[in-house]
Every structure is written in C-alpha cells, then in structure tokens.
Amino acid sequence: MNLHFPVFTTENICHDCYKCIRHCPCKAIRIVDGRAGVIQDLCVACGMCVKVCPAHAKKIRPDLARARMLLGSGKRVYASLAPSFVSYFKNLPPGALAAAIKKLGFAGVSETALGAQAVSAETGAFLAKAEPGVYISSACPAVVDFVKKYAPAYAPNVTSVLSPLLSHTKILRREFGDDIGVVFFGPCVAKKNESDRHQELLDLALTFADLEEWLASENIDPARIPASDYQPMVPESASEGKIYAVEGGMNDTLRDPAGDVRYLAVSGLVNLGRMLRDDPEAAKSRSCKIFIECLACAGGCVNGPVMPKQQGGTLSSVIQVARDYDGSTSLNRPTDLPIRETVTAEPQLEPEVDEAAIKNALASVGKFTPADELNCGGCGYFSCRDFAKALIANKAEVEMCVSHLRQLAQKKSNALIRYIPAGVVIVDRHLKIVECNRHFAELFDEDTVLAYDSCGSLAGAELSAFADFSDLMAAALLSGGEVQRHNQVCGDKILNISIFTISPHQCVGAIIQDVTSIELHREQVSEKARAVIRKNIITVQKIARNLGEHMAETEILLREVAGSYTEIKGKR
Known part of the structure; x- marks a missing residue:
C-alpha cells in the first residue's frame, strides 16, 4: 500500500521561521527555498513540529476518508480510545463519548488502557526474572524509533513487549474475531507508523481532532446524548x-514494594537523548535493576501534539487522568497474551565530515574564527558547527543564518547610505537620529561635521537640535505616509526634502538635497534673462517711437503732395 508519511508540510504557507528545526529532537528537517520539509528516514513522528509550527504548515496525514470507507465496507469495526481522551474531551462522561462513536457506525468502543494493563503485566513478569541492568520501556512508539535510530546501542535494553495499542488490538481480535477492523483515536502521530507497519492488527490511527471533526460533520454532539x-x-x-x-x-502500574527494581521516568525526546549519550557499557547497572519509563511528549500523552495548546500537560489535564486511578498495579494480571516483539537497531549515522569542509561551510556564512560563531540558534541548530554540518548535508541553506543576513544587510545599507550623494537621515518616533551619513552632517555647521567625524555617526542626537525641518519628519511619523518638500528654506540653505516611512509611526527616513547653488545659479540666469528682456523692450520701444515719428512726417509729406496734385488738376 502506497502511504504518505504521517507528517508533511503545506509548502505554500511555510514561512522561514525554522521553529520546527529548533524543536525537532532529531533535526529531521530539510530546508529548500526557505520551506521546511520532513526527512522521512530521520523522523520518528513525535509530532513536535506539528505542535510548534506558528503557520500551521506542518500537518498530520488525514486518514478520516479512509476510516469512513472502512466503516462503509460492512466490516465490524471497533474503536480503540487512548486514555488521554478524558483530558481532550473534558467533563464528558466516557459513556456519552462511547455512544457518540457508536452512532458513527462503530461496532463498539474500547479503551487502549486495556492493552496498557497487558503491557505492564508482561513487563512486570519480565523484570521479575531479569538480571541487574538498565531496561527501557517500549510503550511509546516514538521513543522506540528514537532509540533504534539515535541511540542504537541501547536497542537491546528496550523491553521486548508490544506497545499498549498493538497489545489492545490483540485483545480485541481475541475477543471479537480476527475479521474485525480496529481504528485508534488518540493524541499521537507515531501511532500512524504503527498502523502502517502492522496493518494485520491496526487498520487506521486517527487523532482526537479527527474524531471531533467526524462527530461534528455528522451533527453528533456527545454532550447532548441522554x-x-x-x-x-x-x-x-x-x-x-x-x-x-x-x-x-x-x-x-509496575511498583512492587517487595521488588528490587528502581523506577525512573523521563519524558521528552531531548531529555531522553541527553540521558542516553553515555556508552551503554559505562552506564551498566550491575548491582540493581533500573527500569526507565520513556515518553516522547513532555509530561506524557496528556501533552501530545494534538492536545489543545492551552490545556496540554496542565495540572487539570493530569488530574482528569489521575482521578480515576485507584492505585492498583498490573503485576497480578495474567500474561497469556502473545505480545512479545524484539527491538532491532536501525542506526542513522551521520556521514563523516572533515574539519576543512566545516571551515568552508562556516566561511560561507561569515564565520572565520571561533569568536564569529555566535551559536545563537536562530537557524534552529544548537551551534554554528551543527549548522555547518547541515549545510554540507544539504539539509540547510546559507540564508538561514540570521546573524550573517543581518551583517550583509547592514553592510549594504551602510554602503548605500554612505555613498548616496545627498544627505540621508533615519529617525525614530522620538525624532532621535538612528543613522545618517556625512552628507547630512555637511548640511549644517562645522561643529556638526566634527561631531560626525569623531563618533562616526550622530546616532542618539535630537534632530530638532540642528535641523529646521524636524516638523516635517514629525508629520510623516504621525501620518505614516510620505512627505515631499521642494525649495524648502532652512537657514541659509535651500533644500529638497523627501521623507519616507520605514515603519509606520515608529521610524522614518529622509533624503535631503542641497539645491542652494542650483537655485542661486537659476536665479542669476533668470535675472540676466530679465535684464536682456528689459533692454530689448526699451530698444523696441525706441524703434517704435522713432518709427512713429518717421511715419507721421511721411504722412504729412504725402498729404502735401496729394494736395498739390489736386490743385493742379483743378486748374486744368
């Protein structure tokens, strides 16, 4: 059967925050073009990335449609309900939830905790006969996969007992027949791996969220069932x-006052990984038996990846589970259920990387000396060297180094500000200078230039102390928009000022060009042009006046000639 992995990424909503890498105990994430994808071979399906993703880009494989098809096949299907259901469906009587699930078409509802009791009985019987040593619980499938992959030397220390869920499926099949279907509902992602690997026992593993969605789609409200x-x-x-x-x-469930077993508990895969860093030989217990209960989720299943964020692992959720516990153990229960399974190591060994390759990778993000290695964790890795190894393994990208990007951005902005042939200034909402260039200082007096040259900046200075246009900057801060002023007279200078918003109401910048000489030259040219025009007008006026006098004299002469001609003609 071609099944997708239990966890996947919706790439178009994945943002380059790297939070999934930061929280992934296996670093089973590969970044490509700023998008975080799950590396299936490295992942143990703990679901931590699903839980912490702020964009909800990490998803759990949806199997609800397959569950509907299973029920529609006519097969008798039973629901296995994880014990943390009392924390997810708070204040809901178990009988009401069972009735609601049966309304979906299930033949019956059973508690996965029955399988847990069988596991405890089998584990207790094993520990009673075991030699002194360290033993690790097999109850959590994510833990078992983690040990197999990342602490393989401890794989023989894992008890050879099936998980509570798989043990429960055997109980159900023994009780109701091998031809039934079994669907699990719980807070866990790793159970999907169990379903994929043991199709003969478990048909599907769904989450409490799936169950809630399914009930809602069928208009079934468990709280309203009488x-x-x-x-x-x-x-x-x-x-x-x-x-x-x-x-x-x-x-x-295992404690025996008369026994010789020391019980420890560790939750969270990071904590487990830290505990199992020792060599197994050095950590051997030759004088007593030590049993370590291991859970992938901090605090237990009540803090699983599907549990509500505001409620998972809280005291109230723990109390919801603990209030029905009567203090009994499983040590006296029968162990006739065949639930033994050997755990085999599946080491995920990192390839050997030489020091030269690490140095080259570090250099690509501006880390040339140990002092440059900030180990800030912004990329999601514990150290710069771990990040360098991820770069070499093609799991990471250079752009993930926040400090490197910041340095590049700072260098670019500094170069642009420094070499722009105009005054540049950036101020905060209090009109204090954040950054400026020397051209800006040169717009004012020599003392301002000396202050800039001495400090390399005017950062922190009040803009209004030496600039007459601080009111324009204040207006831009207030409006959150842009302000343009041409030929603004400031003291003895004429300025073109362009103010732009960097962060609305918080930070603005301005480019100021001194156009005093240009405007003076333009005024001089204009004055010369006006002088020429005035001279031309005077000349034209003189010409017109002279022309008028000549025309008058000509007119008189012509009239006299015409009169004389008329007189001569009359005499004839």
Missing part, C-alpha cells in the same frame, strides 16, 4: 491502565 443512551466500554472498562497517559503512570 444518560439513558450511554454505552459501556467493551469488553470491559479499564482500570489502572488509564494512568499511562501521564508521566510516571506506567511505573505506578
């Missing part, structure tokens, strides 16, 4: 297995 319609859990209600959902819960 008590008379509540349904019991089958084949029976669980007891001490319910406490598995919280850290230390499994240990509580």
